[in-house]
Amino acid sequence: MTILDKIVARKKTEVAEAKARVTIQQLEEYPLFSRICYSLKESIEHPQRTGIIAEYKRASPSKGIINGKSTVQEVVQGYQSAGASAISVLTDQDFFQGSLADLTAAREVLQLPLLRKEFIIDKYQIAEAKAFGADIILLIAACLTPAEVESLSIYAKSIGLNVLLEVHNEEELQRSIFNSIDAIGVNNRNLKDFSVSLDHSYDLVNKIPNRFIKVSESGISDPHTIRDLKKRGFQSFLIGENFMKTVDPGEAMKNFVGELKN
Template sequence: MNILEKIFADKKKEVALKKSLIPASQLEQSVLFQRDCPSLSTGLKESQSGIIAEHKRRSPSKSIINHGLNVDEVAQGYQDAGACGMSVLTDGKYFGGSLDDLLIARASVHIPLLRKEFIFDPYQIIEAKAYGADVILLIAAILDQQQIKTLSETAKSIGLEVLLEVHNEEELQKSIMPSIDLLGVNNRNLKNFEVSLDTSKSLAKLIPDEFVKVSESGISSTAAIKELQPYGFKGFLIGENFMKTDQPGESAKSFISELL
């Protein structure tokens, strides 16, 4: 069992427990559930930098990254830096995140928020909207084509955008459908954690132009972004590079200013 399969198995138990405690109908009563969501895909198309900055305390591959920062300060720092959006990890066991992180970020900034989570159940999408997300992540490696269709259409029906993440051509081919807004290529091999920008480059030509292309993982320099932009990438998800510093907002600011 690889790490992704292990996380997914634990996530199924977690979601089953949540559904027994808080029904979806209760989540739909949230004040945030009724709000109109800003568009991350539009923001990326209009941006020169395309940075989606991430809040991540730890990861299975890197252990602790940064446990000492307040989410609101990180969010405000990213917004002030000019990030197009913010990704918030909400998995607790493996990444040290929570839905409260999403809620705090939503109260702190107006830029689009991506709920980065292992989503397989429509309940998690309703939960995402109720806690202030504007975009959800779907990971093709843990979903079949019908699940991707059902989940992405559920998201669209309540006003959320969908970032679909792929690692290879097989995952990409089953994921191309009208209910997806952004197609993300994860440069990290989830079986051995090796990272290569060649993954983004090789898949770029297979992604239809109607989708906003996002490159994820292993982007630690402006040179990497400039290398990927000619392949049509408009979005760049960066987490550890900013979060491993004492001031992620300032790190993001200097990184973005170097790009412009």
């Protein structure tokens, strides 16, 4: 079994347990469920922002603990003031040490689109994302069929969420393009063995239709890389570990953006 297989197997159990505790109908009554979501496209295209989707991530399966000290709120506020276009918060508990409480904590202090970074396999998790304060959900092509990508993205749009589709190769891209998607992210990290290569982004950028926001994800640690990715057609860049591995992730992003502007 790959790490992805293990995570998906665990999600099936998690979702069943969550449904037994709280129904979708109950989630729809949560105060945050009725809020109007921020637009990812508008935020990415805003001239004062950087295109960076900055991520709060305590741990990962490949690295273990990345940052166990910095709180969600201090980090995401730092990201926001450094010019982030959106914020990503990992909510997986077992593999990334995240939680839905982290999502709500981030929502309380942000005026930016917020992504629930999660391995979504069920409509229930999308309702949860809305109820806990997300504006964007992630659908990972590697763990969903085309029919699932379509039905889950249509449901997400029906409750006002933005949809980011993540792909790793051309085959996943071609089978997963639907009009109910807002952005397509190319993950430079192979989810089967966690190796990283920017070639994934370079190979796919021109194969993604221009009507989608194009996002390069993972393995970005240098402002020069962003300049290069922008030249090639990417508008957005998901960066987490590069900032989170420092003592002050918000300050690390501020310095990174300073270099990017020079």
